[in-house]
Amino acid sequence: MEIKVIAVLCLAFLSAAQAVKVSVYYESLCPDSMRFFSNQLHATYQLLGSDAITVDFLPYGKATHTQDANGQWSFQCQHGAEECRGNKVQACGLKYITEPDLQEAYAHCVMSNSYPPDAGQACATSVGGVTDYSAISSCIASAEGDEALVAYGDRTHALGSILSFVPTIIYDDVFDQDDQNESLYNFRGVVCRHLPDPKPSGCA
Numbered sequence: 001m002e003i004k005v006i007a008v009l010c011l012a013f014l015s016a017a018q019a020v021k022v023s024v025y026y027e028s029l030c031p032d033s034m035r036f037f038s039n040q041l042h043a044t045y046q047l048l049g050s051d052a053i054t055v056d057f058l059p060y061g062k063a064t065h066t067q068d069a070n071g072q073w074s075f076q077c078q079h080g081a082e083e084c085r086g087n088k089v090q091a092c093g094l095k096y097i098t099e100p101d102l103q104e105a106y107a108h109c110v111m112s113n114s115y116p117p118d119a120g121q122a123c124a125t126s127v128g129g130v131t132d133y134s135a136i137s138s139c140i141a142s143a144e145g146d147e148a149l150v151a152y153g154d155r156t157h158a159l160g161s162i163l164s165f166v167p168t169i170i171y172d173d174v175f176d177q178d179d180q181n182e183s184l185y186n187f188r189g190v191v192c193r194h195l196p197d198p199k200p201s202g203c204a
């Protein structure tokens with residue numbers, strides 16, 4: 001009896017420890033990013049769950065940021081200033097919505113909206129995890145949001161030339177071009193390939 005309980009506990013730890021880390025480098029007004037969230041990420045996350053996937057969201061993409069002499073940040077985004085605002089909607093949301101399942105639900109809700117920059121409040125409300133949207137909205141409108149976005153930007157720029165396509169999907173911190181390409185049409189298959197045996201039933 002006791003041995004059985006211990007074995008079950010060990011399995012529980014193993015499955016949590018062996019989730020594949022999936023880093024998603026994306027930008028809010030990019031059609032390929034929106035498609036990846038809508039058609040690939042969400043269904044697979046729903047199927048396999050946080051035991052199998054730890055998503056590391058990086059809403060920045062092909063942007064740049066500079067700081068002026070007063071310490072004020074400014075951003076240039078691939079699809080214009082509204083895309084930067086949409087990225088901040090996520091950077092700030094991810095700062096205040098911290099539970100992994102709720103983060104995925106929030107990012108998916110924003111990115112599957114027809115206009116992500118305006119989706120923050122409705123998504124935070126529908127997903128839950130925050131009792132008061134004003135913390136997120138004041139983050140978006142202030143230096144706090146700038147700092148949150150700069151942190152994602154620095155991590156994105158650290159990829160260097162690896163970031164040629166948006167979204168870029170990286171598994172367990174190692175970029176692989178085959179995984180990248182396949183992720184856009186068979187994300188579940190790539191995740192399952194990275195999971196150790198025994199694979200979860202959702203990989204069958």
Ligand SMILES: *[C@@H]1O[C@H](CO)[C@@H](O)[C@H](O)[C@H]1NC(C)=O
Nearest residue numbers: 165176177178179180181182
């Ligand atoms: C990945 O896809 C790009 C086009 O989207 C293609 O040029 C490249 O050859 C592909 N790489 C691999 C390893 O399949």
